[in-house]
Amino acid sequence: MADHPNTSLPEDRGYLSEHGFRSWALTMDHKRIGVMYIWTTLGFFVVAGILALLLRLKLLVPGPALFSDHTYNVLFTMHGAMMIFLFIIPAIPSALGNFFIPLLIGCRDVAFPRLNLFSYWIFVAGIAVTVGTLAAPMDTGWTFYTPYSAQTSAAVTALSFGLFLIGMSSILTGLNFIVTIHTMRAPGMGWYRMPLFIWAMYATSVIQVLSTPVIGITFLLLAAERVFGIGFFDPAKGGDPLLFQHFFWFYSHPVVYVMILPAMGIVSEVVPVFARKPIFGYKAIAYSALAIALIGFLVWGHHMFVSGMSTVAGVIFSFLTFFVAVPTGMKIFNWIATLYKGSITFESPMLYALSFIFLFIIGGLTGLFLGALATDVHVHDTYFLVAHFHYTMMGGTVMGLFAGLHYWFPKMTGRMFNETWAKSAWWLVVSGFNVTFFPMFILGMQGMPRRYAEYPAKYQALNVVATVGSWFLALGVIIMFANFIKSLRNGPLAPDNPWRGLTLEWQTTSPPPEENFHEIPTVTDWPYGYGSRNEAPRE
């Protein structure tokens, strides 16, 4: 970059040229729809994050403080439901996926642009209904387990309708991506020349299309039970409360792979670029994404070991759960093998990608503790579980998302962010994250139950550590977002290919023109030929 970076507004702002509400609200450009998803999902990340900070603040002391126990229940329900349904499920697939799938496969838009816009607005409609239920806020936890959810006076029916709409959006987006990846690839791009992010998004879309209808039907059954008194889940009417849990986790377990697979896809893109080495084990990474998607459908019962499910089923589900670790481990070994003897540079996208690998190993392996039937009986519903899924979801998915946001920020906005600030934010985010969540492993092993508003005084010390950690984490996120927003206005103009990437999105301008490419590229090789002798030198 030049000594005096040019920050003035360029003449050609690509897809961002048009202004005004209508140009965004009625757009069928996948990039603009992706940007709208980014703003929406990150908005809810901030809201749900603030709720988490409030919860941590209350847990600073063992006894009653700040707000009532009911409010505590409402807050952790809203934190969970918003983070899951409004942020982490759509955050990478709908936002970055929408923006980058067509760019990475070299086409002008997704297969069904109008359906894409519809998916976004039905998502917004679902959000409106969901937020409307705050009038009679839920305190069921984000899992809505019956019989409580069938009996409480909170707005369960309305909320399930809202989530039904959001699920519809998820299905249509997945469908759109599957068709796009099958039919719209640039000339010459066979399946084994696709970037690994595309393989990951393909596996993700398959899960979205196949599993989301199950939760939709479950919500309808729950609504039918509440409104018409039909006994699907109420044992007094011949129903089975565990049936709800089976249905719920038949969706909600595969959907954790909707959250993590795209993040793994981003890591598979970022690691070879910053290690300047061809990705190791391309086919293994590609097929392990599909394997995770398929095996993910076989393991839902591991959420129900202590809920009264039959022991036989418990043994089977515990056994099957261990299989998911195999393709996940394959990916991790392949990334590490890619790093081996690479010319690694530590720009912010790479820092987040490496944090993903490190933190996800912890998150993934503690998942095996929980998948083991006997250990789970001990640590189920303790803070051990809370630590485990925050290590996978925040340490995994969110780090992958942050890696992707930094990696693709120049392409999306046409401007560079401040690398020094980005690195400071990274230090705070990663250290704050570990200080917040690592103590929870210990607290859980010691037996501190999750979801309780109060706890015995002997657990206080580690809770104080966790709460203080959450402040550093929050500060890091604030700095990162401030850096982004400041760079949006007056960051230096980004070159077309700041990281010397070989995937197709770097061959077009930053930001890309309205239909992505002035001329559709022809693909002659896989996109990971890094480290060749005639590679352009670093700027």
Added chain:
Amino acid sequence: MAAYKIYFVVWGALLVLTAVTVAVSYLNLGLWNATVALAIASLKAGLVALYFMHLRHEIKLVLGFAIFPFLILGLILVGTLVDAIYRF
């Protein structure tokens, strides 16, 4: 008209099968009541998918996409039954 003939034949078959469903409901087959009703319904759904929704003339990939969800349905049935049957 001739091109539409197959649709009329299928339509006729659907009507006949509906009549069969109604007729069978008058017989008491015990546990087989639901089985027979579901079998006829599946046959009808299959006819609709194959002919009215053109699945019969699609490429294998599309056919695969249509069949695959049944495996998923099978999974949820097996998984829940493993719990329900062995529960004490």
